[in-house]
Amino acid sequence: MRTRQSIGTRVVAALAVAVLAATACGSGSGADDDRTVIRFLIAPDPLWDFMRDQGIIKKYEAKHNVTIQTNSSWDEFQFFAGGHGDIVSMGTLELPILEKQTKIDTVTFGRYNGFRSTPAALCDKGYKTLEDIPKGGKVGVNSPLSSTILWDIYSREKYGFPVQVGNKETPFKIVVEDHFVLPELLARGDLDAAIIIPEAGARYLRSKKLCYMYGGRASWEVLPELMPNKDHKGVLSNGFTSTKKFYDENPEAIAAFLDLWEEGLKQWAKNKDKIVRTYPQHFSVESPEDIKYVIDYLNSEHDYFQPTVYLDDEWVENEKKIYDLMKQYGLMDKNAEIPEFATVEPPES
Structure with missing residues (x-):
């Protein structure tokens, strides 16, 4: 599921899709005037489709008085770089490049899944x-x-x-x-x-x-050997990142978004077999044997989905270690600022 183009290609093409992005917005439900709108950019995703088809997205939109408008694209970077999104699903490694090339200040506030290669x-x-x-x-x-x-x-x-x-x-x-x-x-x-x-x-x-x-x-299991906490479940292939402006101005919408995705990860834990069988195209498998292999892989200790969407201080400090290593080996400008991560308290049960 969700493979990505090179980041350079995304930036070059960003302006080319700007007009498209301004008009192409599918949504979880129809937008109500009194609801806060969240423009969310995500690659085609099986868990999102599952939550949509099960009515979970509409339920949480109503619960929190928000409307989530989605652009479903294999290249979220282009749309976000063009200024047409509030929240994007993006990897930890991409954040410094996004900020450098677009001059957009970001805040990463949630986690979804890790690298699996x-x-x-x-x-x-x-x-x-x-x-x-x-x-x-x-x-x-x-x-x-x-x-x-x-x-x-x-x-x-x-x-x-x-x-x-x-x-x-x-x-x-x-x-x-x-x-x-x-x-x-x-x-x-x-x-x-x-x-x-x-x-x-x-x-x-x-x-x-x-x-x-x-x-x-998988990558997420091996790389923590280099982290202060060897049990760290990272580095993220997909986390949830907002423009800093949207994050600062919409704390209730951010909390609503996290509440929805926390439910999503719970649904993944309970229904991953059903999700793979219902949406095998998202995993690029067709034969019963290949579908079973993917299901078995995901039911093993190698499952790359995060146990929770919420960040905590220890997790953030471990995740940021990758930037120190990138700078050490010349893979990132030594003077570059570390992207901002923020922890949000989950709602009381």
Whole structure:
């Protein structure tokens, strides 16, 4: 579910979609004059669709006297950068770039899910870590950014070498390809390893043609080894970020939004099997076998959805550690300001 274009592409295209964004707004319900409107930008998402179809969104809109207008796009960045959204679903790694290139001050106030990609190889190779890949080998990634940055940082910290596109010190030849092309190239032997998401490689992973390294742990499970708290569930692939202006001026709407998504995560915990079977297109799987593989993966300890939408101070401090590491390795301007995170108290039961 939800793969992303490169951030540079998003910024360049932002102005091109500005007119579209000004007119294209689907909504959870019809807007009432006395309701606070929340313009929410989110990629096509199974849990959102589930909450909509179950009437949960309308229920919470009525409860809090808000209307959530959504732009459903694979590239939320473009719409947000054009100034046409109040809240966006976005990853922790993207925030500094968003603020730098758009001059928009943001506040991240909620969490949704973490990075799930993991290096994989042909099972008969027996590779357990990035360090096992032969020098000069071909390693596939989906983007120079996103989870590739996480594994780059991890490799530098653990093994002393980068895994970075265009870096001459990288001991591998890095090949950038689509999420769903990488497993095929790997299975054919055209790559020695690749950082892949589970749904893209479902057919090969369940048949044991491909095997994940790191004991099958996802990015969000491995990266906390570098954090002060080793149990940290991050770094976020998708959190909830608002313009600072909207956040400061609409505390009740922010609280309402979080209340809705807290219910959403509870629904995910109870109904993930049903959600995958009802909306398999969001996970890019079709066959019963691949659907079962994704369900089994999500019912394991590797489920990348967060246990709660609410942030706390300890979680925030651990999440921000990634920015220190990015600065340390030149992946972020050393003088760049750290994006703002804010904790919001959940409503009393």
